[in-house]
Amino acid sequence: MNDARKPSLRHYTLKCSYCGCQYDDDGMILDCPADHEPALLRTQYADRGFHPFTDRNGIFRYQRWLPVIGTQPDAGRTTVYHSSGLGGILRLPNLWIAFNGFWPERGATLETATFKELEACTVLGRLPVSDVILTVASSGNTGAAFAWACSRQQVSCLIIIPEKGLRRFRFRGSLDPCVKIVVIDDGDYPDAIELAAAVSRLPAFLSEGGVKNVGRRDGLATVLLSAFEEIRQLPLYYFQAVGSGTGAIAALEAAKRLRNAMNDTVLPRLMLCQNLPFTPISDAWRMNLRSPQGSADDFRNAIKQVYADELTNWMPPYAARGGVYDSLTESNGDTLVTGNVAAQLAADAFLELEGIDIEPAAGVAVACLQGAVAEGLVERDAVILLNITGGGRQRLAREYSLVPAEPKMRLSCKFLSEDTVHQVAALCGRS
Ligand SMILES: [Zn+2]
Incomplete structure (x- = not known):
């Protein structure tokens, strides 16, 4: 919770949409710590006015209303x-x-x-400098956006997707090895969510959090x-x-x-x-x-x-x-x-x-x-x-010769277990 003696280091705080409590952001918090029904946290920006940086083209034009530290000059926007x-x-x-x-x-x-690139860019911009491995479950587009953004920014990440999402993983270049893709051959999106949640409970992994982020x-x-x-x-x-x-x-x-x-x-x-x-x-x-x-x-x-x-x-x-x-x-x-x-x-x-x-x-x-x-x-x-x-x-x-990404591991829904979770962690150098 906010400590009155300690000024916030960021240009915003987080407010719970249920209990109204406000918190300083460490760049990773996803839930209100108070004991109540599920509720989204929302940002409260110091600047309540709409003041875009008109000399910037990408989404960092709106940095005063983005929960980020630093800018990415090459980011796109809508x-x-x-x-x-x-x-x-x-x-x-x-x-x-x-x-x-x-x-x-x-x-x-x-x-x-897709517009998932806007969220990947902002989630990475929100993260503090740390050696956590960002864990992302996706049906395809979100995973592709995170894979490309993490690759370009050298952020370690684990991306879990159902097989049918893999066709969206084609990029202008090869992915950096810091990006690990795991495919569930016979799974659907919620199967990817479940496995990602299990891996995220291990130390060193950080759930990206979906809508809660x-x-x-x-x-x-x-x-x-x-x-x-x-x-x-x-x-x-x-x-x-x-x-x-x-x-x-x-x-x-x-x-x-x-x-x-x-x-x-x-x-x-x-x-x-x-x-x-x-x-x-x-x-x-x-x-x-x-x-x-x-x-x-x-x-x-x-x-x-x-x-x-x-x-x-x-x-x-x-x-x-x-x-x-x-x-x-x-x-x-x-x-x-x-x-x-x-x-x-x-x-x-x-x-x-x-x-x-x-x-x-x-x-x-x-x-x-x-x-x-x-x-x-x-x-x-x-x-x-x-x-x-x-x-x-x-x-x-048509414009570029796109490079398909190679998954590091393929799994079947039928054999997902606690061992699988540790195998996936080991793939990222952690277990
Ligand atoms: Zn709350």
């Missing part, structure tokens, strides 16, 4: 522009695109082609900060495809911060999009449940059928204080769903209308926006922000 192509077809005159990925003509330089959320929050700078107001609707919903929670946190800074009154309505038949967040919201329902077998079966497998977290931070349920409620938001064919057609249409390939998750968001327009769920003249969470992967592959 490109925001007014859409005439998709906006024209949908007859939405105030549709804005927040593009995250690789699209050099638009100044988009995220080399792992304020670095992740405030890194993703820069999507909305970039949008605010470009549009000069908050959008009325914010469309994003969600797996865990971390990006959506972060968007609302950013909107609240901007509202306080600019004396604005309206928060964007979060419109959260999922890919049928894997829709645990939408199902819980529509049925007014406080947590997603379903067996692991049901979810595994649904995962096999979806186009956007990066959206397949069946343990999203839905019920935690400050989590998805609270964010949907506070923003007067809603959930939308779409099928595989519609999402694929939407991605094709985006390429034709806007001129860049997009990831399956972004295709889901475009299809859900189309559906919302068709059903009259949004006013035609409303300011709408569509988060294209990933794109330009094919563009990147």
